[in-house]
Amino acid sequence: MFLSIFGAVEQGVIYAIMALGVYLTFRVLDFPDLTVDGSFVTGAATASTMILLGYSPVLATVIAILAGFVAGCMTGFLHTKGKINPLLSGILMMIALYSINLRIMGLTSDSAISRPNIPLLNSETMFTKFQEVWSNLGIDGALNNMLQSIGVAQVPATWGTLMVVLMMTVLIKIVTDWFLKTEVGLAIRATGDNKRMIRSFSANTDTLIILGLGLSNALVAFSGALIAQYSKFADVSMGIGMIVIGLASVIIGEAIFGTKTIMRTTLAVIAGAIIYRIILALALRVDFLDPGDMKLITAIIVILALILPQIVSKNKERKRKQKRAQLQGGKGIA
Template sequence: MFSAVFGSVEQGIIYAIMALGVYLTFRVLDFPDLTVDGSFVTGAAVAATMIVFDYHPLVATLTAILVGFFAGCITGLLHTKGKINPLLSGILMMIALYSINLRIMGLTSENSVGRPNIPLLNSETIFSKFQGFWSNLGIDETINGFLAGLGLEHLPTTWGTVVLMILVVVIIKFIADWFLQTEVGLAIRATGDNKKMIRSFSANTDTLVILGLGISNALVAFAGSLIAQYGKFADNGMGIGMIIIGLASVIIGEAIFGTKTIFRTTLAVVIGAVIYRIVLGLSLRVKILDSGDMKLITAVIVIAALIIPQILEKRREKARKAKRQAKRMAMKSSQGGHSVVEAGSSQ
């Protein structure tokens, strides 16, 4: 059980980067960007292809981020300059990326024909390089020895992966917090709230939308490149439903932790992604469910995350109304008592 939760936390931390990208478009820009399903695979495809060609994993990952940014900018151009509906522009880019991703992975084949997947079983990745450094420090053995002393099951020696991803996600989270409070970040937030208002201040909303979509898909592609290196393969079907996973993470986090400040909201999104992976991992351990039910489980989690907070809020509102009603009745009864006393004293 503990091992399953540990694995879910590992993946949840990586998916948190994608969830932050989805948060930027759906919550900050108020833009339903379905490019995510394609740009996630694009990040994985670019990173895997470059790693196969013996590029350093860090260079491959940075290139994947740039390509993801470019894909998001194209979606923004389709909407702002092409005057295409936001939802449709994302769908069009997602469809285009499906073929582009096949071409990118096809570069590793002899005839450069489209290829649906790339294995990285014998290739060095960011995680394997950092894990080797981490293992040389002997920290994995110390941690697992401590867990064994507590009676917990032995875990794979991947603590280095968790530490690396926590550091990366924390850095990205604080950069996002800082960026959203800069002049450009505030303008992007204002564009999502009210385009007409921000235009009245002579701001170029088209540029802001393109920039926001570019940053969002850069984060999504970054997550895709890390997932490919973590799972040791890139596949053209691995992006299916990514937008739902991102939305589930955002909704779960916001429902539990709220959205009062930017710091709190981005933290909620990160933790929401981890919670989502843990719930999904534990659900798949139920005997009547298998890996083919993952999308169904995702749908149920999202539905629950949307409905349960509404039910709880209705109950809290009902309790508040009852409390206010009781207070009014108490005030009326006290006023009635004072009236009786005053009437008796006047007689």
């Protein structure tokens, strides 16, 4: 049980980077971007291909981020310059990226043909380096001894992975908070709130939309590159339903922690991604469910996350009305 939850937290922290990207488009920019399903795989495919070709995992991850940024900018270009519906522009880019991702992974073959997946079982990744450094520090032993002292029989062997990824995610959150308070960030937020108003201030909304989509998909591709290195493989179908997972993380986090400030909202998105993975891990431990039910479980989680806050809000409003009516009735009697 502990190991499954620990693994869920690890994955949740990595997927939180993708959720932050989804938050930028759906909440900040108010743009229904479906490019995510393709750019996630683009990040994974680019990083995995470069690692197999002998490049540094760090360089491979940086190039994956740039590839995601370009993919997002192309979606923005289709919408702003091509005057294509935002939903359709995302779908078109997602479809195009499917073939592009196959071609990218095909670069690892001598014949340069399309390839649906890449294994990284014997390759050095960012996580193998992180784990080596962490193990050399000797912290693993102390943490494992602490867990065993409180009765945990099985202890994880990837503390370094969790700690480093957590630090990276927190750093990205801090940078995102800072960026959204800069002049450009405020202009992007204003574009999402009221495009016509921001145009009246002579702001170029087309450029802001393209930049916002580029940054969003750069984060998504970064998450895809990390997931590929974490799970030791990249597959062309690993991005299917990724937009739903990102939305689930955003909705769950906002429903639990609220959205009063930017700092609180981005923290809620990260927490939502972790909570979502934990819920998924616990659900898969139920006897009559199997890994093939993951998409169904995801859909149910999103439905509940959307409906439950409405039910709670209606109950609170009804209680407020009842209390107001009682107070008014008491004053009338007096």
